[in-house]
Amino acid sequence: MEKTIIYSAYKLDQSEVDLLTRKFPFIDQSNLENVIDKTLIAGVVIYHHSQIIDLSLKGRLNNLEKKLYEIDR
Amino acid sequence: MKSIDDYLKKIKTGIVPDKFKFRITEVGSVVEIKDGVAILDGMDNVSFGELVEFENGIKGMVIDIGIDKVGIIILGDYLKLGSGDKAYLTGLQASIPVTDDLLGRVLDPIGQPLDGLNSPSERMRNPLEKIAPGVVYRQPVSVPLQTGIKAIDALIPIGRGQRELIIGDRGTGKTTIAVDSIINQKGQNVVCIYCAIGQKESKVAAVVDLLKRYSVLDYSVILSASAATPVSQQYLAPYSACAIGEYFMDKGKDVLIVYDDLTKHAWAYRQLSLVLRRPAGREAYPGDIFYLHSRLLERACCLSKKYGGGTMTALPIVETLEGDVSAYIPTNIISITDGQIFLETDLFNSGVRPAINIGISVSRVGGKAQVKAMKQVASKLKLDLAQYREMAAFSQFESDLDEETKKFLNRGSKITQILKQNKHQLLSLSKQVSIIWAGTKGYLDELPLDKVTQFEDRFMEVLSTKKNEHLKRIEEQKAINTSDEKDLLLVVKEILKEFINSDNNKK
Known part of the structure; x- marks a missing residue:
């Protein structure tokens, strides 16, 4: 099983990791790395294999920026 | 400058309803x-x-x-x-974003504007790759597509929903024929798409300018992947143009699409395939070079009434080298299309423009896409031209020939003169029928060859002004009956008299 890397804005405690594992069953808790990235503001970004799941506030703000730009056209 | 209120309204409708997924x-x-x-x-x-x-x-x-x-x-x-x-x-x-606002725009193959205006809205996107409509969705081609060029509309008629290849060496007038066809669609309710693949930027600019000058840009879309653009865009350009055409065709409209030209498209695909290390075949083209063009051209069809009745006519252009139509790409596309228009350098240089070689050009739809009036005059025209071609070799011995042969040669040379046409000077159906009728009936046989063009101009002038009702009647009936012939004969005799008188005055 490949390693899963979770980027979060602050260190995740066990209950939060359990929540994520329940939602995304491919996460293997024994092969997990938690990296702190303050620029995410809040939320997590999960990297697994070649997949990214962006649940961070930074990601949602970026999407909002793109949407506003499109509306302005 | 828009007001803040407008922005806020747009944001409320555009963003707020979106649930987070x-x-x-x-x-x-x-x-x-x-x-x-x-x-x-x-x-x-x-x-x-x-x-x-x-x-x-x-x-x-x-x-x-x-x-x-x-x-x-x-x-x-x-x-x-x-x-x-x-x-x-x-x-x-x-896919490419498609809307009705695309008419009048110049785009690149991924939908971005090249004319400096706003990007088109992304409400609906059409996929670039699509399987062409199957047999059940189609109906045979029956409605003509008037190009305004006498030689084509009379002898190699194109129908709506047909694919007709325009093939010739460089500088023989291929793009001119295609662009003239676009210009002639004014008022015919046909959406025209010009797809430039690997062309010079100056040439595309000239085409845009020409369409603007003739006020036809309003119902055209221009898709350009010029020679300076990345090869990937040149590869996708015809598929993008086809996707735009399918958008209008699915709404029941008639579409005319010009691919200029598919030779450069094949070169672009060859470059991509070789870089991707795919196995090279004949002339270093990849193995699926036929499928590259067949899947594109099959999407141009005539849909049956049940599925909207829309049509898409394709005019692909192929450039040959030294007139070699047995090269790889030309033979591929000839076997895909429903006919071809051959343009020859020799004819072009000797003054026959459009330089169409009638003998080897063909339209497999033919008479089914011709109006009755044109069919009536075109059959005699074909016959006269065929006889002329057979005798053409003897034209050098003019003094030693018998009367019959001389008659054929004379008739043929007059008709060839009639079929010449200046670029961008397009004739309506009734005008074409009138002048071809005059030629095939033999009323020009007595006229000297150098006066034929003048006669034609004068004939058209008189018909458009004093005798306009004759033209109108032919347009409405879409046929010529004996009373129309009598009226036209009067006009012809009048003009012939004018010419004889002016000759006498000069002497």
Whole structure:
């Protein structure tokens, strides 16, 4: 099983990791790395294999920026 | 400047209703960058033909999927990418935004504007790759597409929904025929799409200018992937143009699409295939070069009434070298299309313009797409021209020939003179029928050859002004009856008298 890397804005405690594992069953808790990235503001970004799941506030703000730009056209 | 209130309203309707859905995005990182192509690592769940976006906003399309690598053609400046750059799948198949506002615009193959105006709205996107409509969806071609060029409308008629190839050497007038066909669609309720593949920027600018001058840009769309654009865009350009055409065709409209030209399209695909290390075949083209064009041209069809009745007529252009129509790409496309128009350098140089070789040009739809009036005059025209071609070799011995042969040669040379036409000077159906009728009935036989063009101009002038009702009647009935013939004969006799008198006065 490949390693899963979770980027979060602050260190995740066990209950939060359990929540994520329940939602995304491919996460293997024994092969997990938690990296702190303050620029995410809040939320997590999960990297697994070649997949990214962006649940961070930074990601949602970026999407909002793109949407506003499109509306302005 | 829009007011803040407008913005806020748009934001409320555009963004607020969107529920948050998280997406699992596939990511890949660049391992190799070759000329216009990037090889990526990762991206396990990718599908063929999907659009990807690099971190710096450059888009690409998936064209090769291997066990642990993905080949992507880059729809932008590949020099801005570096090894290790990340790319994200967008989840969209390669597609182009389509709306009614595309009419009058100049776009590139991914839908971005080249005329400095706003980008088209993305409400609806049409996929670039699509399987052509099957047998059940089609009906035979029956409505003519008037090109305004006498030689084509009389002898090699094109119907709506047909594919007719325009083939010839460089500088023989291929683009001129295609653009004239577009100009003649004014008022015919036909959407025209001009797709420039690998052309000079100056040439595309000249075409845009020409269409503007004749006020036909309002019902045309121009899609340009010029020679300076990345090869990936040149490869996608005809498919984008076809996707736009299908949007209008599905709404029941008639579409005319010009691919200028498919030779350069084949070169672009060859470059991509060789860079992707696909096996090279004849003339270094990849094995699927036939499928490249067949799947494109099959999408031009005539839909049955049950499915909207829309049609898409394709005029692909192929450039030959030294008149060699037995080369690889020309033979491929000749076998796909429903006929071809051959243009020859010799004819062009000897003054026959449009330089169409009637003998080997053919339209497989033919008379089914001709109006009755044209059919009545065209059959005699074909016969006279065929006889002229047979005798053409003897034209050098004019003094030693018998009367019969001399008659054929005379008639043939007059008719050939009638079929000459200046570029962008297009004739309506009734005018074409009138002048061909006059020629095939023999009323020009007595006129000296150098006066035939003057006669034609004067004939057209009189018919458009004093005797306009004759033309109107022919247009409405779409046929010529004996009373029409009598009226036309009067006009012809009048003009012939004018010419004889002016000759006498000169003497």
